[in-house]
Amino acid sequence: MDIESDLERALRRESPPEGFSSRVMARVAAESRATRRAPWWRAAAAGLVLTAVAGGWAAHEEMQRREGERARDEVLLALRIAGSKVRTAPKQVHEIGTH
Amino acid sequence: MLVRNFVLAVFVLAIAAPVSAQRINIDFPGLSTRAAETVDVTLDGPLLRLASKFLDPHDPDQRDAREIVSKLEGIYVRSYEFDKEGEYDRAVVEHVRSQLGSTWKRIVTVRSRDKENVEIYVDVRGENNVRGLVIISAEPKELTIVNLVGPVDIDKLSSLEGEFGIPRMGKERRHHD
Numbered sequence: 001m002d003i004e005s006d007l008e009r010a011l012r013r014e015s016p017p018e019g020f021s022s023r024v025m026a027r028v029a030a031e032s033r034a035t036r037r038a039p040w041w042r043a044a045a046a047g048l049v050l051t052a053v054a055g056g057w058a059a060h061e062e063m064q065r066r067e068g069e070r071a072r073d074e075v076l077l078a079l080r081i082a083g084s085k086v087r088t089a090p091k092q093v094h095e096i097g098t099h
Numbered sequence: 100m101l102v103r104n105f106v107l108a109v110f111v112l113a114i115a116a117p118v119s120a121q122r123i124n125i126d127f128p129g130l131s132t133r134a135a136e137t138v139d140v141t142l143d144g145p146l147l148r149l150a151s152k153f154l155d156p157h158d159p160d161q162r163d164a165r166e167i168v169s170k171l172e173g174i175y176v177r178s179y180e181f182d183k184e185g186e187y188d189r190a191v192v193e194h195v196r197s198q199l200g201s202t203w204k205r206i207v208t209v210r211s212r213d214k215e216n217v218e219i220y221v222d223v224r225g226e227n228n229v230r231g232l233v234i235i236s237a238e239p240k241e242l243t244i245v246n247l248v249g250p251v252d253i254d255k256l257s258s259l260e261g262e263f264g265i266p267r268m269g270k271e272r273r274h275h276d
Binding site for chain 1: 138140142146147149150151153154161164167168174176178207209215217219232234236243245247256257258259
């Protein structure tokens with residue numbers, strides 16, 4: 001057993017087989033294409049989530065708007081009633097109202 | 100720990116008391132069932148803030164309303180219209196009056212035998228510092244009670260033109276078949 005000659009044989013520089021580099025490059029390109037393209041269901045799920053969030057936000061805004069308009073109308077109604085009652089005796093009210 | 104919680108509770112109550120003192124109980128459930136038309140407005144802090152966002156600052160009346168509302172802590176209105184005279188107990192008026200403490204001053208009394216009786220009370224803290232308003236308007240077929248909680252500019256309130264360009268709404272008509 002000659003260790004030196006064994007090592008020399010094992011570490012001998014060898015040329016790759018024919019077409020090795022082109023096969024490696026083709027495989028790398030194929031894998032990178034596969035990772036870039038997300039499965040269709042992921043895109044669909046993301047779309048659904050976005051639609052649900054946007055829809056929820058729009059519904060919330062609409063509810064807020066309706067509630068606000070209703071509150072505004074109630075304020076106006078209440079002040080109209082209060083104002084009309086206060087005006088029944090404007091002179092007396094004016095005396096304490098000026099401050 | 101217990102003492103600290105107690106002191107904290109007393110402190111919170113002491114702060115809350117002057118505010119809650121201005122709000123009075125104007126709910127009389129029996130009245131709304133007998134009334135032909137009812138107005139029930141209950142607006143407190145968050146709703147008032149929300150309402151003021153929807154008041155148009157370019158409309159002169161709504162601008163004034165917005166200014167009034169911006170200082171208020173609560174608006175409570177109960178108005179009942181009856182088909183016939185004598186359908187509500189005058190004790191209701193007394194019940195409202197009895198809740199008004201020593202800081203409340205009556206500033207207006209309008210009495211009429213067969214028309215409208217109006218009483219206006221203000222909660223005055225310090226010199227001319229109006230912190231609340233109660234209006235009691237009793238007619239043979241109509242009873243209206245208004246309670247505004249918070250600083251009230253009575254001049255501005257009385258100067259509001261009244262219609263605000265909105266239809267007469269909010270009265271809930273009840274039919275007694």
